[in-house]
Amino acid sequence: MADIKLSNEEEEQKRQSTMEWAREKYNEQYESWMPWIEDTFLKYFTKDNRTSYVTRDSLDKTKVTGIEQVDKLQDGVNDLGASQLGQGGILQPVGDLASQGMKLADPRGKGKDSNGGSNIPVVSSLGL
Numbered sequence: 001m002a003d004i005k006l007s008n009e010e011e012e013q014k015r016q017s018t019m020e021w022a023r024e025k026y027n028e029q030y031e032s033w034m035p036w037i038e039d040t041f042l043k044y045f046t047k048d049n050r051t052s053y054v055t056r057d058s059l060d061k062t063k064v065t066g067i068e069q070v071d072k073l074q075d076g077v078n079d080l081g082a083s084q085l086g087q088g089g090i091l092q093p094v095g096d097l098a099s100q101g102m103k104l105a106d107p108r109g110k111g112k113d114s115n116g117g118s119n120i121p122v123v124s125s126l127g128l
Helices: 009-044 051-062 070-082 094-106
Strands: none
Touching: 009 051, 009 094, 051 070, 051 094
């Protein structure tokens, strides 16, 4: 049997296609796992769900003055408002419902083998 040697150009093309395949598979797994990782992190390490986290983040960007005392008061009010949508808050059912809607609208995890970022996704297209 004779060894078939690839030219430098063919070898580079094969290496490039392997890198493209690896990049594509990495992106698929990232898009599948990140929504689940975010939800798990918020559940166990904060008192937030997606809704309260987004609310808190949005309110933090609305600083009115540069006065430290006023900003501290505003932070307290913002935290109070956002925590009512999070775990243990009086509006937690509303926050959970909105979080589910946000999860369904999340552009990540929309591949053919994923379930929209809810629950643990399949590991690969092979079902492993």
